[in-house]
Amino acid sequence: MVERRTPISISAAVNKVMENKLAGQMEWVPLEESQHRFLAQDITATHDVPHFNRSPYDGYALRSIDTVEGSVHSPLTFEVVEALAAGMVSTIPVQQNQAVRIMTGAQMPAGCDAVIMLELTKESEVDGKKYISFKRSLKEGENVSFQGEDARHGDILVKKGTNINPGIIGLLATFGYAEVPVAAKPVVGLFATGSELLDAHEPLQPGKIRNSNSHAISAQIHRAGGEVRYYGKLKDEFEASYAAISKALEEVDLLITTGGVSVGDFDLLPDVYQKLGADVLFNKVAMRPGSVTTVAVYQNKFLFGLSGNPSACYVGFELFARPIIRAMLFSEQPHLxxxxxxxxxxxxxxxxxxxxxxxxxxxxxxxxxxxxxxxxxxxxxxxxxxxxxxxxxxxxxxxxxxxxxxxxxxxxxxxxxxxxx
Amino acid sequence: MVERRTPISISAAVNKVMENKLAGQMEWVPLEESQHRFLAQDITATHDVPHFNRSPYDGYALRSIDTVEGSVHSPLTFEVVEALAAGMVSTIPVQQNQAVRIMTGAQMPAGCDAVIMLELTKESEVDGKKYISFKRSLKEGENVSFQGEDARHGDILVKKGTNINPGIIGLLATFGYAEVPVAAKPVVGLFATGSELLDAHEPLQPGKIRNSNSHAISAQIHRAGGEVRYYGKLKDEFEASYAAISKALEEVDLLITTGGVSVGDFDLLPDVYQKLGADVLFNKVAMRPGSVTTVAVYQNKFLFGLSGNPSACYVGFELFARPIIRAMLFSEQPHLxxxxxxxxxxxxxxxxxxxxxxxxxxxxxxxxxxxxxxxxxxxxxxxxxxxxxxxxxxxxxxxxxxxxxxxxxxxxxxxxxxxxx
Structure with missing residues (x-):
């Protein structure tokens, strides 16, 4: 007997799936392991950036007021009283017509409010004292990066649910996130069905093909941000299949099966859903490929019955399982x-x-x-x-x-x- | 003294880098670990796909010649002599007006050349024998997937240098690649320089900032396809830096330093290159940010002296180090x-x-x-x-x-x- 199924539209099917979406969990991972994970919290600036006024150039820090008369026709000379590498803090109060040699990134010495770039100065030494001269005036604040000009303490910099890229990793390091709050990876169980399936390492046999779906779907689960638990092949035998699925459901958030959802004589999944008492959201979608895609919900877990056909399996995953995974990763844009x-x-x-x-x-x-x-x-x-x-x-x-x-x-x-x- | 450097254009700099590109190596990894790796060989079909004529539907296989008279007004009846799940091979020669129940993916029985879909048939049983009837004729080859129609043995399916995505993983499984020939990951050594740098877990101090470059660059190396070896921070001391760099060069393909390449008093890298006898390809690029980016070659290894400035460091990596890494991954399109x-x-x-x-x-x-x-x-x-x-x-x-x-x-x-x- 051919079972009659009522196909629903793709968008109706997505709606039904998303009405049952699962909540995500947070966990902390070391910064080094956070790439490609999804943020479980907004990331805020834990301090101003820069957190002190600093020089963006190699040059000399000084008081702009001392340069007012400087021009091509009126060179200025300053005594160099100290040299600051990045990371050092000035120790000598700067007086009139004094300058401090300053390296890129170093904190501005107290009293200084401008930096003349190294390339514009001429150095000299008289009686063991160092001097520079140059031919221009500087405005207050010229060549100074001011505290907070990049980011202010408390600014929200990256939103929860964002995939962590190299730029975000740099930001997390800047703000001292040695551990990063990320979404726990949804655990996705996976069964293949079909006695025609050989493993990748097995030689071909008449009438049989190698199991490609389990491998492709595993890679799709990784791409979506989930963790795979592969349970192997279901037997073409009802009680054994039912027992294996029941047990796996205790260990996963989503359970995917490939094959066995159609109307063939060996398609056991519909009966398994029935015996479980799972709520079948739909078992036919008005689309090609993937029309036999079945999704059921049981005790706050998802059962995805994907087609055994490679393309249908691939498409069914991307349309219906991916958004559930991404929603658990706190994405507000979980769909393709x-x-x-x-x-x-x-x-x-x-x-x-x-x-x-x-x-x-x-x-x-x-x-x-x-x-x-x-x-x-x-x-x-x-x-x-x-x-x-x-x-x-x-x-x-x-x-x-x-x-x-x-x-x-x-x-x-x-x-x-x-x-x- | 300010060293005078001659800036070259971005494209001249890229050309100089690529003239010195390094050869990649191949290694085999299990299929399960091949995602995101780069193929080291073209992948060819190791057999026809399908490798036998098969049914794309659930239905009945039969001889089309027996259906010539079928129509709405002239129903046909066939005896069902066998049932084939996917993976099974027929054992009974099919005679005139006989049919074989066939599941999706099963091999066509010898003698059959068409499949009538299950939905179009009516089943019945007489004296323990099964029959189907339907009201149409079938063409030779109707609803049959023919051997080799998807791919022919020997076809090149994916080119060397391609990044392995879920679809390719499915393909590799189909063709029995339980182990996959991939490009070995280029080993990229990494030093930070700068006494102003704190680690991500350290509290801020006056004048100091946290080291974000090492983390961001590590993530960029991963994204490009390389493996990171982080050597920590170079001391602001020439001999120690020289020794550390010399030693690291023995263990890596590329060595990246962040900071220390500018004209500041504590920028030691130019002297390290000189003492090594490295061939400095360029030390200034006519671009913003990243103008101080320096690239040198020494004994068939690369030294990338990136700026200590986060954006300049990021850009310098993507323009000049990424294509070297991707070329070692056999990519013919190694650039951004x-x-x-x-x-x-x-x-x-x-x-x-x-x-x-x-x-x-x-x-x-x-x-x-x-x-x-x-x-x-x-x-x-x-x-x-x-x-x-x-x-x-x-x-x-x-x-x-x-x-x-x-x-x-x-x-x-x-x-x-x-x-x-």
Missing amino acids: RKETARLAKDVLKPNPFTRLLRTRFYYEAGQLKVTPSGVDKSNITTSLAGANSLTILPGGTRNFHTGDIVEILLLEDQEGCGWPW | RKETARLAKDVLKPNPFTRLLRTRFYYEAGQLKVTPSGVDKSNITTSLAGANSLTILPGGTRNFHTGDIVEILLLEDQEGCGWPW
Whole structure:
């Protein structure tokens, strides 16, 4: 008997998933391990930057008032009373017509309010005393970086939910975050199903194929920011599958299965959901590939029943599991980033269903263009390797032509998108 | 005495660096550890995909010749002689008006050349025998995925030097790459210089700042694909610095120092290069920030003397060290990806030097736009946190206005750019 399923739209399916989204947790990690993690708190300036007035150049600090008469025709001479490397603090009060040799980044000596750049000065020595001369005047504050001009104590610098990049790491170091508050990685359990599946190291056998989905999905989970727990292959046997899934659910936030959700005689997942008493949010989505994608919720955990077909599996994860993971990472933009692009190639086979084409976007004179990354059959793995985007083609009878404006979802982007798209 | 240095253009500097680029090495890593690594060989299909004719649907395999008469007015009936899950191989030769129940992905039974989808059939049972009936004819090859239609044995699927994404991982699994040939990570040594530097965990002190460069550069090295060896802080003492650098050079491919390359009294690096007998490729670049960036080559290793200023350090790494690392990772596009974008904000302070503005690009109706990510002073760390690009503003007397077309370098991109830009 063929089970009748009612397909729902992609956006209805995303809504149902997000209505059940899970709360994220915070943990502290050493700064060195924080790259690519997601901030669990806003990062604020723990002090002014700079936290003292300092010289942005190598030169001489002095009192601008002593330079008023300086010009090409009227050179000035200053006695050099001290030399300050960055990190040193002046010890000698600066008097009229005195200067302090100052290195880039060093704190301005008390009393000084301007810096003349080294290149503009001439040095000399008389009776063991050092002097400089130069031919110009300086304004108050000239060549001084003032306390707080970059950031003020208490400023919010980076928002919670942001992916930590090298610039943010520099900022965290500046403000003394030797430990960083980040979102704990959601734990995502993973089962493969299908007796046709060989492991990557096994030689091919007639009628069998190697399991690529578990590897691709693991990489997708990492990319989304989650941690993978791979439980291996489910047996094609109901009780064993039910027991394995029940046990795994105790250890994870999300549980993904690949395969076994369709209407084939060996598709056991629907019965497993039923016996668990899981709330099936949907079991058919009006899209290609991935129409059999099933999502269920059970005791505040997610069950994602993805298709066994590599492309459908990939797309189902990105549309429905990724935003749950990113929401747990405190992202306010947990969905795939959506942009518009111009088709660089005709897509001439109409399809009644909304399609998610595996595509490659690129730029041409600052304009987003997009082209299919391979032959568009849902069983085709190779096009996924070259895809950096999914292009949404609305269902219907129309063809799509070069130059048409289409919506694309960026796969490698870390900024994401809010909802609705 | 101020040393006089001759600035060279950015592109001349990049050329000099790349003329000395280093060869990469290959190593094998388990498939599970290959994400984000760079392929050291082209990946070819080790077999056809599919490697047998298979059914893309749940349904019944049969001989199309037996369906010629089928239509809405002329239903056909077939005896079901076997059921094949994916992974199973048929055992019974199919005769006239016989069919085989076949699950998605299963190998086509010998003699069958078409599949009728489950949804289009009606099942029945008579005397313990199973039958199906349906009301249409099928063409030869209908609903069959043919051997090799996705990829042919020997096809080159992914090129050497490509960053391994989830789609490629799926592909590697499909073709049995349980171990993957990847580029060995270039080993990048790192010293900080400057007695003003505190560690991230230390409380602030007058005149001192925390060391942010070592952390940011470490993250940049990771992003570029290298491995970091952090040697800590160089003392402000020549012989100790010389000894530490000489020793580190034996253990790394590239050695980066931050600070100490300018004309300040405590800038020891130029003397270290001289004593080593290193070939200084340049020690001044006509750009802001990062003009003091120095690159030297010694015994087939690179010495990068980056500025101690956070933004200058960041930019110097991305322009000159990143392409060396990516070239060692077999990338044919080792440079930062360059695109054009429209300015979304005026930049009204002209500068005689080529500037690399820290910017944020985004899309507006499929068009790249770019806006400064913070106040543009070279000592400003906070703007780096929000930057996803550097915008190249040519030096001169002109202002730049909203809507002007500018060149941008993408910082988070994995595809890169060839040369010249």
